[in-house]
Amino acid sequence: AYQCKIGPSILNSDLARLGDECKRMLECGADYLHLDVMDGHFVPNITFGHPVVQCIRKSIGDSPVCEVHMMVSKPEQWVKAMAESGANIYTFHLEAAENAEQLIKDIRMEGMKAGCAIKPATPVSKLLDLLYTQMADVALVMTVEPGFGGQSFMRPMMEKVRELRKVHPTLDIGVDGGVGPNCIHHCAEAGANMIVSGSAIMRSNDPRKVITDLRNDISSRLKTQHLID
Numbered sequence: 001a002y003q004c005k006i007g008p009s010i011l012n013s014d015l016a017r018l019g020d021e022c023k024r025m026l027e028c029g030a031d032y033l034h035l036d037v038m039d040g041h042f043v044p045n046i047t048f049g050h051p052v053v054q055c056i057r058k059s060i061g062d063s064p065v066c067e068v069h070m071m072v073s074k075p076e077q078w079v080k081a082m083a084e085s086g087a088n089i090y091t092f093h094l095e096a097a098e099n100a101e102q103l104i105k106d107i108r109m110e111g112m113k114a115g116c117a118i119k120p121a122t123p124v125s126k127l128l129d130l131l132y133t134q135m136a137d138v139a140l141v142m143t144v145e146p147g148f149g150g151q152s153f154m155r156p157m158m159e160k161v162r163e164l165r166k167v168h169p170t171l172d173i174g175v176d177g178g179v180g181p182n183c184i185h186h187c188a189e190a191g192a193n194m195i196v197s198g199s200a201i202m203r204s205n206d207p208r209k210v211i212t213d214l215r216n217d218i219s220s221r222l223k224t225q226h227l228i229d
């Protein structure tokens with residue numbers, strides 16, 4: 001069985017107050033934080049790297065789980081630095097990895113969980129092939145073109161989630177991009193359990209309610225399927 005986890009993406013938060021924004025999300029019930037790392041090469045945007053992750057870690061303390069979503073061209077390059085900066089889940093893009101199997105092993109050697117993300121144009125079969133030879137801890141299906149928050153959810157991507165769930169009943173499967181209360185039922189039905197949500201949470205006057213609503217939708221689906229108690 002797997003658990004429902006809500007991970008706010010802080011991409012569209014007040015980046016000048018990043019530590020406080022992260023704390024606010026955790027106080028509002030976030031299960032983990034999704035930190036969007038962009039290099040201006042793999043995606044047409046730049047955010048931050050491991051020095052900022054290290055500051056976030058200092059600000060939020062040891063226990064909250066941080067996933068770094070590495071939208072970078074050379075994911076191999078930052079594994080050690082991110083581990084030392086306090087990242088817990090290192091999610092790289094399959095499209096960018098030179099040797100994804102080895103990368104998963106290296107991420108685990110550094111004491112982190114390994115996530116693998118695919119862009120909308122990447123067939124799910126490529127991710128399934130990888131998982132067949134080298135299992136990852138998280139499969140992240142992008143539901144927007146990576147690079148910017150606030151885009152519209154791409155519903156056809158749910159087919160990828162469905163296929164992953166069919167083959168891997170207990171895998172942590174994430175969705176990322178345009179996810180909010182309006183489309184969470186599609187994610188739940190398809191079998192996603194790690195929900196990344198940026199603007200829907202950040203721009204709300206009541207982020208606690210949005211996080212609770214997202215969780216309730218996924219949890220009730222999991223209960224109906226008898227996947228959790």
Ligand SMILES: O=C(CO)[C@H](O)[C@H](O)COP(=O)(O)O
Pocket residue numbers: 009011012034036069144145146147148149150151176177178179196197198199200
């Ligand atoms: O990876 C991302 C963009 O590349 C973001 O995590 C994602 O877009 C979340 O923000 P929003 O919910 O506003 O789409």
